[in-house]
Amino acid sequence: MKSSLLMLTTLLISAFLSVKTYATPKIEDSIKHLNWNGIDVVYIEDNRFPTYDLLIYFADGALSDAKGEYGSTDHAFNLVDSGTAKLSQKEIMDQFEFYGAELNSEITHEYSTLSLSGLSKDLTTTVTHACTLLREASYPMATLKLELDKERTGLQSLVANPQALSDRVFRELSLANTPYSYPVSGKLRDLDSLTPAMLRSKMDYFLDKVKKRIYLTGPKSILSVEKILTEKCQFSGNPNDYVRSVNYKKQKLNQTQVAFVPVPDANQVQVKVGRFLNFDEIGDRRLDTLATEFLGGGFTSVLMREVRVKRGLTYSINSYISSQKQYGRSGISTFTKNQSINKLIKVISESIEKIQKKGISNEDLERSRGAILGSHPFKFESNRAFLSQLLYLDHIERPYAELFDFNNAVLKYNAIDVTKKIDEIYGMKNQIIFVLGDKSIGGELKKMKPRVGKLRVIDYKSFI
Amino acid sequence: MMQKNLRRKYISSTIIALIISGCSTITPAKKAVVTNALNVKKVVLDNGLTVLIAPNPKLPIASYYTLFDVGGRYEVKGTTGATHFLEHMMFKGAKKYGPGKFDTLIEQNGGMTNAYTTNDSTVYYQNIPASFVEQMVDLEADRLEHLLLEPYSFESERKVIFEERKMRYENSPDGFLYLMMMKKVFEGTPYGQSVIGDVEDLSALTRDQVMDFFKTYYAPDNAILAIAGDVDPDKLLPVIKEKYGAIPHSSGLQELKAKRDDPKNYEFKAKFGSEYRFYATNPIPKFQAAFKGERAGTRRAFVLDVLANMLGNGGSSYLSQKYVRNEKPLMSEISLTSYNLRHSGVFYFTGELLENVSFEKVKDQFASELKNFCAEGLDGRTLQKTKNQILSQAYQQMKSNAGMASTIMLYEKIFNDYNYGSKEMEIYNSVTEAEVKKECQSILVDSAPIFISTWDKYPKNPTALMETK
Numbered sequence: 001m002k003s004s005l006l007m008l009t010t011l012l013i014s015a016f017l018s019v020k021t022y023a024t025p026k027i028e029d030s031i032k033h034l035n036w037n038g039i040d041v042v043y044i045e046d047n048r049f050p051t052y053d054l055l056i057y058f059a060d061g062a063l064s065d066a067k068g069e070y071g072s073t074d075h076a077f078n079l080v081d082s083g084t085a086k087l088s089q090k091e092i093m094d095q096f097e098f099y100g101a102e103l104n105s106e107i108t109h110e111y112s113t114l115s116l117s118g119l120s121k122d123l124t125t126t127v128t129h130a131c132t133l134l135r136e137a138s139y140p141m142a143t144l145k146l147e148l149d150k151e152r153t154g155l156q157s158l159v160a161n162p163q164a165l166s167d168r169v170f171r172e173l174s175l176a177n178t179p180y181s182y183p184v185s186g187k188l189r190d191l192d193s194l195t196p197a198m199l200r201s202k203m204d205y206f207l208d209k210v211k212k213r214i215y216l217t218g219p220k221s222i223l224s225v226e227k228i229l230t231e232k233c234q235f236s237g238n239p240n241d242y243v244r245s246v247n248y249k250k251q252k253l254n255q256t257q258v259a260f261v262p263v264p265d266a267n268q269v270q271v272k273v274g275r276f277l278n279f280d281e282i283g284d285r286r287l288d289t290l291a292t293e294f295l296g297g298g299f300t301s302v303l304m305r306e307v308r309v310k311r312g313l314t315y316s317i318n319s320y321i322s323s324q325k326q327y328g329r330s331g332i333s334t335f336t337k338n339q340s341i342n343k344l345i346k347v348i349s350e351s352i353e354k355i356q357k358k359g360i361s362n363e364d365l366e367r368s369r370g371a372i373l374g375s376h377p378f379k380f381e382s383n384r385a386f387l388s389q390l391l392y393l394d395h396i397e398r399p400y401a402e403l404f405d406f407n408n409a410v411l412k413y414n415a416i417d418v419t420k421k422i423d424e425i426y427g428m429k430n431q432i433i434f435v436l437g438d439k440s441i442g443g444e445l446k447k448m449k450p451r452v453g454k455l456r457v458i459d460y461k462s463f464i
Numbered sequence: 465m466m467q468k469n470l471r472r473k474y475i476s477s478t479i480i481a482l483i484i485s486g487c488s489t490i491t492p493a494k495k496a497v498v499t500n501a502l503n504v505k506k507v508v509l510d511n512g513l514t515v516l517i518a519p520n521p522k523l524p525i526a527s528y529y530t531l532f533d534v535g536g537r538y539e540v541k542g543t544t545g546a547t548h549f550l551e552h553m554m555f556k557g558a559k560k561y562g563p564g565k566f567d568t569l570i571e572q573n574g575g576m577t578n579a580y581t582t583n584d585s586t587v588y589y590q591n592i593p594a595s596f597v598e599q600m601v602d603l604e605a606d607r608l609e610h611l612l613l614e615p616y617s618f619e620s621e622r623k624v625i626f627e628e629r630k631m632r633y634e635n636s637p638d639g640f641l642y643l644m645m646m647k648k649v650f651e652g653t654p655y656g657q658s659v660i661g662d663v664e665d666l667s668a669l670t671r672d673q674v675m676d677f678f679k680t681y682y683a684p685d686n687a688i689l690a691i692a693g694d695v696d697p698d699k700l701l702p703v704i705k706e707k708y709g710a711i712p713h714s715s716g717l718q719e720l721k722a723k724r725d726d727p728k729n730y731e732f733k734a735k736f737g738s739e740y741r742f743y744a745t746n747p748i749p750k751f752q753a754a755f756k757g758e759r760a761g762t763r764r765a766f767v768l769d770v771l772a773n774m775l776g777n778g779g780s781s782y783l784s785q786k787y788v789r790n791e792k793p794l795m796s797e798i799s800l801t802s803y804n805l806r807h808s809g810v811f812y813f814t815g816e817l818l819e820n821v822s823f824e825k826v827k828d829q830f831a832s833e834l835k836n837f838c839a840e841g842l843d844g845r846t847l848q849k850t851k852n853q854i855l856s857q858a859y860q861q862m863k864s865n866a867g868m869a870s871t872i873m874l875y876e877k878i879f880n881d882y883n884y885g886s887k888e889m890e891i892y893n894s895v896t897e898a899e900v901k902k903e904c905q906s907i908l909v910d911s912a913p914i915f916i917s918t919w920d921k922y923p924k925n926p927t928a929l930m931e932t933k
Binding site for chain 2: 097
């Protein structure tokens with residue numbers, strides 16, 4: 001074992017040596033498309049380091065969880081290392097940790113991803129191990145109970161983490177009455193219903209019924225993983241594999257609502273402004289990026305200037321438009337001291353109204369345009385991040401050209417386009433204004449002038 | 465959607481602090497040029513500025529890091545938070561690039577900029593297009609030479625820092641617990657002060673005090689500049705010499721630092737074996753048990769790092785299996801950290817109980833079981849696992865320009881050798897099981913911790929400290 005470390009140290013040094021000679025003339029040329037047993041594979045060769053990154057995409061997510069099994073997809077993936085008939089959780093974790101490998105999962109409502117990374121010399125061992133878990137995880141009752149108890153503790157403790165609690169509650173509130181509002185991991189009350197059989201059945205569904213894609217980066221030698229994935233994982237693809245799609249009734253807020261969530265002893269108040277975006281409100285993501293950069297993207301954005309630089313009301317403020325295949329969310333996220341809550345909301349409202357009424361200057365727009373054009377190459381710096389973007393584009397069924405033609409697309413938008421986008425998405429007439437803070441804030445919110453919307457007081461406990 | 469990085473970040477996390485801390489004073493050879501396996505060019509300017517450039521032509525981007533050897537340890541009662549306040553003010557304009565220009569120029573060219581302050585150092589960093597690097601040199605040199613410290617923005621930024629303080633500590637039981645642990649463990653030493661500053665000090669800090677800090681510590685011979693990315697050192701170095709070269713080196717700073725860094729100042733004065741309880745909003749108790757640790761750079765520091773990883777890193781680790789993942793778990797999480805600062809260190813457990821588990825029971829059980837950890841939790845396979853994990857993490861760190869620039873800058877600071885990575889791996893590789901067990905015995909069996917906990921069931925008055933031992 002000692003000699004293997006020495007060998008790797010040598011490899012590490014030689015990797016540094018090779019940095020100077022590595023260059024990719026055109027980033028899209030590095031993408032290779034393969035097909036393994038009916039499954040589409042996207043591979044990016046990277047010889048700089050003796051490591052690999054593997055992403056496995058499944059075209060379904062938490063929307064597959066029926067009532068009574070909420071959170072089962074998330075737990076089936078997250079607890080895939082909880083045990084098999086032959087291996088305990090400790091033995092499973094020890095195998096990955098011994099090789100410095102990492103197995104993770106990410107579940108959204110629309111799709112799921114399993115990721116594995118490690119040293120390429122250990123590829124066969126670690127990927128075979130992962131395949132064993134996918135096929136044989138039994139989610140032993142005793143381990144499941146322990147993991148769920150930990151989760152309960154974490155949820156009960158959320159009240160002491162105002163930022164995390166506000167993220168969770170605001171997400172559900174702003175997506176209310178849509179198929180996407182319920183948390184992917186479920187709530188406290190759902191944890192009792194999760195069983196080993198339910199999780200095993202869910203994992204089998206994903207492995208055998210759902211469409212998969214594979215994304216891979218590392219030295220060419222790692223292509224040997226094909227045999228492991230097709231034989232050990234038994235991955236195959238056919239045209240009938242399931243792809244999640246939803247029909248839902250469009251949502252429309254007719255007026256802005258103010259939701260207040262009291263928590264004990266907070267001397268800082270969390271503020272979010274945003275709403276659900278229907279499928280037909282999802283436009284060109286390049287324009288979304290330009291608009292959010294302008295409004296709340298960086299230190300020179302409109303909101304950062306108005307809220308932090310000019311008035312010192314917060315440490316941080318940002319805006320976003322986040323879209324999936326069939327829906328999206330928009331938001332502004334910040335915090336301030338208790339006494340400044342009304343002033344903060346007023347400044348945000350007035351900043352947006354000013355854009356709506358007076359538009360934006362070309363000079364200001366060019367600053368934002370320069371920001372996103374100049375930062376675009378950073379999206380390719382990490383091959384893992386690069387792969388994730390390709391995975392996302394495949395999921396939303398958009399061509400990779402959206403990534404590589406980014407600059408041309410951004411250049412075609414003008415100040416009127418950005419003003420219109422901000423008006424459509426962030427106009428203050430149909431937003432959820434979310435406030436989480438000490439109960440004394442309720443009185444302050446009632447004094448808010450001009451009143452921006454009806455005030456609702458909400459108990460956070462129904463969201464955990 | 466991922467949130468953008470918070471700006472003007474104050475980082476007190478263990479990871480950053482671990483890599484920030486250093487142990488040696490740089491004694492540069494004037495105009496020395498060194499190149500070696502890491503493909504880094506090192507130059508020390510006449511005024512003492514150390515410059516490291518690591519070319520990487522993969523993409524037209526670069527990362528630009530500047531470290532100043534000043535942190536919370538140089539503050540005194542009444543000026544706590546000055547270093548961090550200065551870090552904020554460094555973004556508020558200088559002579560050539562006035563208020564608002566620094567951020568605007570970087571962002572409109574597609575870059576991002578941020579900074580962090582620790583007990584030992586202040587680091588500024590930018591991720592920028594390669595075409596902007598020369599202008600970045602001009603921007604950084606301008607604020608190093610001619611910072612404005614405008615009165616208006618000084619007051620505005622004071623409010624921002626109060627909000628940052630609330631976010632990181634007052635409204636975060638984890639942050640508050642860490643803050644109190646550091647205060648108690650390093651009480652009476654330069655590391656016992658809050659880096660972000662005590663409220664009273666932050667309220668009273670004046671522009672003149674912060675300007676004094678700037679004039680005293682922001683000198684080229686107290687800084688390291690590291691650039692990694694699509695840059696040509698032969699073309700960039702003349703630009704760096706032109707822009708930074710005329711900035712005068714410090715006067716009397718080395719003597720002042722030597723006085724401040726007198727090892728006697730850093731000798732532990734805290735009462736180990738004590739317990740402190742603080743009210744915070746967490747409904748389930750959290751705790752830290754902190755022992756005397758080791759300063760960075762010594763062999764013992766490496767051994768303690770290995771020890772902490774062996775016992776506490778990962779779900780299969782001894783601590784996780786003993787307290788979190790067994791048939792009768794007591795905690796939802798537990799970790800072990802060896803935090804090596806430049807002149808001292810702390811070795812501490814962090815844990816959160818499970819719901820409905822008795823805090824008193826856990827505390828007593830944990831205290832009585834500490835002495836068993838060395839015998840039960842350390843073996844040859846776990847040692848090898850830890851070494852493998854450290855190597856894997858090293859690869860991850862070097863995959864980006866930011867990781868490369870940050871790493872060589874910190875190695876240069878800590879070891880006076882930007883290429884220390886390979887030596888570091890040799891040291892880790894040479895650590896033996898017997899060595900780890902010996903240090904484990906010394907720290908966990910032969911000494912006592914300071915035990916600190918937070919809970920919403922404790923008295924609310926923040927001054928109502930309960931010292932039970």
